[in-house]
Amino acid sequence: HAADAHRTDLMTITRFVLNEQSKYPESKGDFTILLNNIVLGCKFVCSAVNKAGLAKLIGLAGETNVQGEEQKKLDVLSNEVFVKALISSGRTCILVSEEDEEATFVSPPMRGKYCVVFDPLDGSSNIDCGVSIGTIFGIYTMKGSDPTIEDVLQPGKDMLAAGYCMYGSSCMLVLSTGNGVNGFTLDPSLGEFILTHSDIKIPKKGKIYSVNEGNAKNWDVSTAKYVDNCKYPKDGSLPKSLRYVGSMVADVHRTLLYGGVFLYPADKKSPNGKLRVLYEVFPMSFLMEQAGGQAFTGKQRALELVPKKIHERSPIFLGSYDDIEEIKEIYAAEG
Ligand code: AHM
Ligand code: MG
DSSP: HHHHHHSSSBBHHOOOOOOOOSSTOOHHHHHHHHHHHHHHHHHHHHHHHHHHHHHHHHTOOBBTTTTTTTTOOOOHHHHHHHHHHHHHHHOEEEEEEESSSOOOOOOOHHHHHHHHEEEEEEOOOGGGGGEEEEEEEEEEESSSSOOOGOOOOOOOOOEEEEEEESSSEEEEEESSSSSSSSSEEETTTEEEEEEEEOOOOSSSOEEEEEOGGGGGGGGOOHHHHHOOOSOOOOOOOOOEEEEESOOOOHHHHHHHHOOOEEEEBBBBSSSOOSSIIIIIHHHHHHHHHHOEEEESSSSSSSSGGGOOTTTHHHHHHEEEEEHHHHHHHHHHOOO
16 A cells, blocks of 8 residues: 555655665765765754753753863854764865854865865754754865865855755755755654655745845845835735744745745845855755745845855845746846
8 A cells, every 4th residue: 555655665865865876876875974974963953952941951051061161052062063973974075164264174084075064053043942943054076186165165056965954843854966855854763864845846936025124224225125015016916924933944944835035135234144155045045946946146146156255145035936036127127
């Protein structure tokens, strides 16, 4: 019976990626090993996030432990776990983390061909109140034989893979290796991510917009005009609903599944917006395009940006194809 087969034939993320990679005869399992280490990091963070509310009870966070050392904050701890898991995979050469000022160059004996850019725990303002937060990552392949910073300053369209993990009401990992987008949910009893959302496609047009409207007084004309259209449509369509968690992973995840737009535009106070190109804008734009949506900076296709610095920022508008088309038209007209 098909339904039974579904419940007993578990498509884990490892099995899924192994299947995908088997299409490439030259593949030797390196990517699968790398991904398994990312998955390990995500499981660790998930378990830490789930216990975060108990921290006071069991004496974590901000308190001093028996050794007299101060306990690490969740974002710092998450970063350490990812860095160590990625280095120990033996498949990475350069790591760029939101938490670290400088890129990490892996020492030659542990070096592999992949560069990983990541935000280990995004949504910092939501950590202490139990609202969904996430990890975002992108993967590049080293260009030459010696790693240089140029290897991670490539346009987002050259990413080999991108994904995020959301620590929400369930723990979900959403991944693209350039072949569409698939979602895996952590089964806590198995400790495995199981394929639950195969071949995710974003609705062509959505009914939701997502933005921090508290910044409205500093927006440019085009952003203001678009958001005004969301509330007072000029074409007879219904107004859009507003949803804004303030965690990019949660806001993008909802946008991917329900459709609509997520924007973090430029404003007078932050002319490049807030979000970071390498490990926020690029991975999410990659996923959006792979799901049939679009990602735009206000000037160009987001994935064609060529970053000059590892922590560079860019305005971003991403989501349903038609909704982003509308934003592009406004920017083209208003400049
Ligand atoms: P963070 O890296 O300090 O967590 O900031 C990134 C977060 C995103 O998750 C989210 O989209 C955005 O900041 C929200 O910013 P704001 O509070 O300005 O609306
Ligand atoms: Mg961040």
